[in-house]
Amino acid sequence: MTEFETEAVVLRTIRYSEADNIVTLLSPGHGRLSAIAKGARRQKSRLGGRLQPAVVARLTLHRGRGELCGLRGAVVVEPHAALWHESYRLLAAGAVLESAAKIIPVDDESASAYTLIRRTLALLTTSSPRPAPPRLDAVVLASRLKLLVISGLMPRLGGCVACGALEDLVAFSAVQGGALCRSCGGGEPLSPAAFTALAHLLGSPLADAGELEQGTADEIERVLTLVLSEHLGVRLRSASPI
Ligand SMILES: [Zn+2]
Structure with missing residues (x-):
């Protein structure tokens, strides 16, 4: 012992x-x-x-x-006392903590996930409530996406997983592991705005996550839900049902 x-x-x-x-x-x-x-x-x-x-x-x-x-x-x-001053912040933090508890492997010895969660919580202590649900906050979604990257679960979104095409990407498939172009077809439709937002959230520091249209945020949450369900068989209680 x-x-x-x-x-x-x-x-x-x-x-x-x-x-x-x-x-x-x-x-x-x-x-x-x-x-x-x-x-x-x-x-x-x-x-x-x-x-x-x-x-x-x-x-x-x-x-x-x-x-x-x-x-x-x-x-x-x-x-992180400021989280308790505002229910929006507390719910946003709760969504991120739940994701971390379900996504990060038990034996992960890298400090990346820890650093990411610390940064996320620090940012959420100063966030102002928005009209959309806290789980759809750009910082929350960016943090969840970055958790997928750290855990090696992030699907390929820069090109079609079936044919390699880099343009005219119109859908996403968790089973196939990424984006799909119009000619290949299949998967679930994903808007150009969602593709752009995913690339932005993944490629930028958390502090630059910015704002998301609710429709786009809903699409990103759906991508996260499908990936987690396909690869880990988990459902986030804080996410909307499929
Ligand atoms: Zn294709």
Whole structure:
């Protein structure tokens, strides 16, 4: 059994028993981890209340034989308190954290996903509510797309996966792994605006994600939903149903 320290962002906290919580964490060196916070639900707990989703903390963890670590101590590094000032921000952050919890592999040791999630949360702490649902916010969709890239799941969108054509791309197929041109046909229709927006979100820093028309944002979310369902068999609760 080994004890180790790591910084991590809390992706999810679930009640495990009367007194304990299980937290899902993302750490820059250990990937996605689950840890049991014993006694975290007790009023006087040193851990209680601290480890809410989106909180970044310096943690002392204990790894036993199973996959579940024991949580021994936590010092909050960045609470992202401004997320709680505005429900739009909280829902947007929730959508990103749910994606991270489902997409990032357990054994991912790279720091890329961690860096991406930290940047996303920092940006969302200052975002202003928009009329569209928070899950369709350009920063949220850009972050989800970048998570697919990091996890090696991003389909090929720059050319037709069937014939290689670079122009007249009109559809998308998760099964075939990317865009389809008009002559090849098949897949699900995808508008030119959606292709342009996908290229922009993937090619730009998160801070430059900008604004999306709701119709375009809906199309991008659908691409994400189809990819996740095809490759990981997962559905995001925060996304709209297929
Ligand atoms: Zn083609």
